[in-house]
Amino acid sequence: MSIENTDMKSFIAISDIISLLNMSSGFLSIICSINNNFELAAILMIIAIMFDSVDGWVARKTNRQDDLGFGKNIDSLSDVISFGAAPAIFLYTCINTTPSIFEIAVMLVSLLIVICGVLRLTRYNVIAGKIDTDDFIGLPIPCISFIMATLYLSGLFHPILALILAIAVSLLMISNIRYPKFDNIPIIGLSCILILILILPININIFNINPAGLLLLLFCLYYLIINLIKR
Amino acid sequence: MSIENTDMKSFIAISDIISLLNMSSGFLSIICSINNNFELAAILMIIAIMFDSVDGWVARKTNRQDDLGFGKNIDSLSDVISFGAAPAIFLYTCINTTPSIFEIAVMLVSLLIVICGVLRLTRYNVIAGKIDTDDFIGLPIPCISFIMATLYLSGLFHPILALILAIAVSLLMISNIRYPKFDNIPIIGLSCILILILILPININIFNINPAGLLLLLFCLYYLIINLIKR
Numbered sequence: 001m002s003i004e005n006t007d008m009k010s011f012i013a014i015s016d017i018i019s020l021l022n023m024s025s026g027f028l029s030i031i032c033s034i035n036n037n038f039e040l041a042a043i044l045m046i047i048a049i050m051f052d053s054v055d056g057w058v059a060r061k062t063n064r065q066d067d068l069g070f071g072k073n074i075d076s077l078s079d080v081i082s083f084g085a086a087p088a089i090f091l092y093t094c095i096n097t098t099p100s101i102f103e104i105a106v107m108l109v110s111l112l113i114v115i116c117g118v119l120r121l122t123r124y125n126v127i128a129g130k131i132d133t134d135d136f137i138g139l140p141i142p143c144i145s146f147i148m149a150t151l152y153l154s155g156l157f158h159p160i161l162a163l164i165l166a167i168a169v170s171l172l173m174i175s176n177i178r179y180p181k182f183d184n185i186p187i188i189g190l191s192c193i194l195i196l197i198l199i200l201p202i203n204i205n206i207f208n209i210n211p212a213g214l215l216l217l218l219f220c221l222y223y224l225i226i227n228l229i230k231r
Numbered sequence: 232m233s234i235e236n237t238d239m240k241s242f243i244a245i246s247d248i249i250s251l252l253n254m255s256s257g258f259l260s261i262i263c264s265i266n267n268n269f270e271l272a273a274i275l276m277i278i279a280i281m282f283d284s285v286d287g288w289v290a291r292k293t294n295r296q297d298d299l300g301f302g303k304n305i306d307s308l309s310d311v312i313s314f315g316a317a318p319a320i321f322l323y324t325c326i327n328t329t330p331s332i333f334e335i336a337v338m339l340v341s342l343l344i345v346i347c348g349v350l351r352l353t354r355y356n357v358i359a360g361k362i363d364t365d366d367f368i369g370l371p372i373p374c375i376s377f378i379m380a381t382l383y384l385s386g387l388f389h390p391i392l393a394l395i396l397a398i399a400v401s402l403l404m405i406s407n408i409r410y411p412k413f414d415n416i417p418i419i420g421l422s423c424i425l426i427l428i429l430i431l432p433i434n435i436n437i438f439n440i441n442p443a444g445l446l447l448l449l450f451c452l453y454y455l456i457i458n459l460i461k462r
Contacts, residue, residue: 001361006368008405027345068357077311077349085316118308126299130232137237174239
């Protein structure tokens with residue numbers, strides 16, 4: 001390869017811009033967490049998951065040539081911001097508004113999220129295409145953002161519950177447990193409708209609980225637990 | 232590859248732990264920035280650079296086998312936290328203590344740092360070993376952390392200066408300009424001594440300027456500018 005061919009423009013495709021939109025949503029979620037705007041931070045984490053779930057599809061639809069692995073690399077580097085740093089900072093800043101919780105413990109759990117996220121992504125990158133199963137090995141990394149966001153938006157956020165879930169999800173990410181790909185079309189369709197209800201400015205709360213957020217949280221926890229038991 | 236071989240322990244080597252220490256320093260720098268402890272945040276960014284500069288050396292010394300690219304992947308995913316998210320959040324939080332600056336502009340420059348960081352790392356991953364030069368293509372990504380940290384620790388931090396430097400460094404990272412590898416042993420030795428003086432709790436200030444921080448900042452700016460002119 002000659003140096004003239006290393007011009008950035010020659011690498012970037014539409015699907016890579018979508019990966020960057022995933023990363024930008026994750027980064028802006030961090031900024032919102034810092035400014036104590038946790039509702040918007042949670043919504044931005046969910047938007048990041050939506051961008052992440054379409055970049056691969058767009059790459060296939062646009063017949064993206066990716067012999068060098070630029071698309072795979074930019075996807076993975078974007079994920080570590082959106083599903084590593086963003087949920088970790090969300091947890092840290094959100095709990096720190098409650099002064100009774102021991103700050104060092106919260107910081108260590110936040111750090112655990114990022115460490116397990118980096119390890120999960122690294123292992124995925126090195127085993128993808130080399131392993132004889134279609135399942136994910138270890139809980140997929142967007143689950144940590146999804147659980148933190150739906151826990152907050154459902155109205156059920158409690159520091160201790162959030163910390164326990166964060167530790168459990170982080171350890172499941174780096175575990176060897178097989179998680180099947182989501183292919184249940186009715187559940188995917190229903191989830192998309194619930195996500196729209198959750199992120200649009202429609203306020204449907206029953207006894208301070210948002211039913212759309214609660215249902216999405218329960219879907220994710222069911223997926224997490226049922227495959228843990230099946231093991 | 233069988234599923235039994237995907238156990239996380241089977242992948243991790245000592246050099247990967249050093250990459251995780253780099254990432255952890257970067258993440259803790261973000262936490263310090265959030266808590267407005269900018270001095271410690273800057274020192275942690277420099278510590279992250281130190282870990283980053285030894286992980287490859289340790290991998291070679293320990294004869295690390297890395298056919299699958301686990302070490303290369305974990306290094307790159309750690310760098311995006313330490314040299315993408317950390318300096319961006321540092322800039323954002325540090326300037327936001329000065330209310331006169333337009334917040335949206337600061338947020339966009341912070342986002343630019345992360346976008347250019349992700350693009351720089353992605354291009355590096357896909358061209359490494361395939362290009363006929365030993366030089367870096369585009370300014371190396373740790374420079375953004377190094378410049379932000381030394382600018383702050385030297386005592387010269389000013390919001391407008393920091394924003395201009397951040398934009399310039401970000402664009403140089405994704406440029407096609409060749410930057411040679413640092414191999415000037417006297418300069419490397421002197422820099423190590425200056426870094427030690429800077430990060431140890433020794434307070435040597437002359438007219439509110441820290442000479443070690445200033446010298447390191449000037450070294451980095453010289454490297455940035457001289458190669459830009461040579462182009």
